[in-house]
Structure formats: C-alpha cells, structure tokens
Amino acid sequence: MNDREMLIRAICANPTEDTPRLAYADWCEENGVRWHAELIRLQCGGASDAKIRGFLVRWRKKVDAVREMREAFLIRDAFSFCIGNHDRAHPVPSNRLAYVERGFVSRVSGTLADYFEWRDDIFATHPVRGYYVWDKQPTLRRNPPTLNYDWSQPSLYGFYREGELTEYGVPPSPYCTLPAEVYDALPEPPTGVRAAYPDGFQAHFALSRACVKLGRKRRDELWAK
Secondary structure: OOHHHHHHHHHHHOOOOOHHHHHHHHHHHHOOOHHHHHHHHHHHOOOOHHHHHHHHHHHOOOHHHHHHHHHHOOOOOOOEEEEOOHHHOOOOOOOOEEEEEOOEEEEEEEOHHHHHHHHHHHHHHOOOOEEEEOOOOOEEEOOOOOOOOOOOOOOEEEOEEOOOOOOOOOOOOHHHEEOHHHHHHOOOOOOOOOOEEOOHHHHHHHHHHHHHHHHHHHHHHHHHO
C-alpha cells in the first residue's frame, strides 16, 4: 500500500476529520496535483461560494485539470459533479450528480443500476455519506390495507422486496421494488411496518442509508483482501 492509498483509507475511515484530508492536500501538492490540493484547502477552510466559483473559473480553463477532476471524482460519462454549497440542493435530485465536499465526493444522485455499477470504486476512494436513488419512488402503503381512502388510517410510504406482493395481493410497480440485498439493509422504520415510513422523504432517506451501509460493507471487504 502506497502513501496515497493510506491517506485515502484514512479519509474514508474518518469522514468528519479534516486532518487526513489536509495531509492528502499536501501529498497532492508534492505530486503535482495542485488543483486538488487547492480545492481541499478551500473547502476545509470554509471558503465562500465566490471563492469556489473563482477556483472553478481558473481551473476549468485547463483541459488537463478538468480531465483530472473527472477522473479523481470517478465521474462517468452520464454524470456531472457539483462543487459548492450542497445544503441548498434538493435532497433527491432527479439527475446524475456527484457532490464534492471538502475535496471529495460526499453524496451521489443516480439510479440504482448506477449504484451497483459504481459502488466498489466510489466507496473505496471517497467518504460517501449519501446515495440518492432517484429512479425508485416510495409508494403509499396501508396497514391494515383498505380499498377506500380512510383519513383515520395513517399514510405510510415505502418499498417492496422484489417478488413480494402488495397488501392487496398484486405485484407492486417496479419503481417501488428493491433487490433483496437493498431491501434487507433498510433501517427499521418507527411505524412498525417493514419498509414503510411516515412520509416519502423519510423513505428516500432510508434508502440512501441502506445504500451507504452496503457500500461501506463492500469497501471493508475489498480493503481486507
């Protein structure tokens, strides 16, 4: 394992710490990756949006730097990346984006197929804390099921496991079904109904947590080899 790999693992294992990121910035500067060193220091130092925009204006004029950015952030052809104030972004964007925070990808928005294709690479090299699956939508669930809309019944939103039938005994839409691996990783909801949450946002957040849980588990398996 070389110095770069050791620093990357330290960053992924300690996502809230700035020290390993700044150490990696020093490594980048020493090895000629000046754009990444500058970006890490800017974002770790709490730089304003104006300073980040200035950084992008300067470096995006250099073709090699743009190519290096896409390679560093593992950006695929259909993806783009966002550097800036992420808290202003919609929590479940409907496009393919990688959000860069403190110099590394922290959140990703993509399809579930993108997740399985990208998971090994992105979680092994970036401290990802959120993966928003925009091609899966939680559906309204009832417990107990009722054919008539009853306002006294709580509205629950969630997913089904592939091959599972709905409470009404019919196959669910593919948009709300999940592979068994992902379904089983969903956190236990406060409703007491498996994979059903009080609202759609909590259901999406639960799916994101499941993706991160599986990604980190896979990362640890790869690192142990």
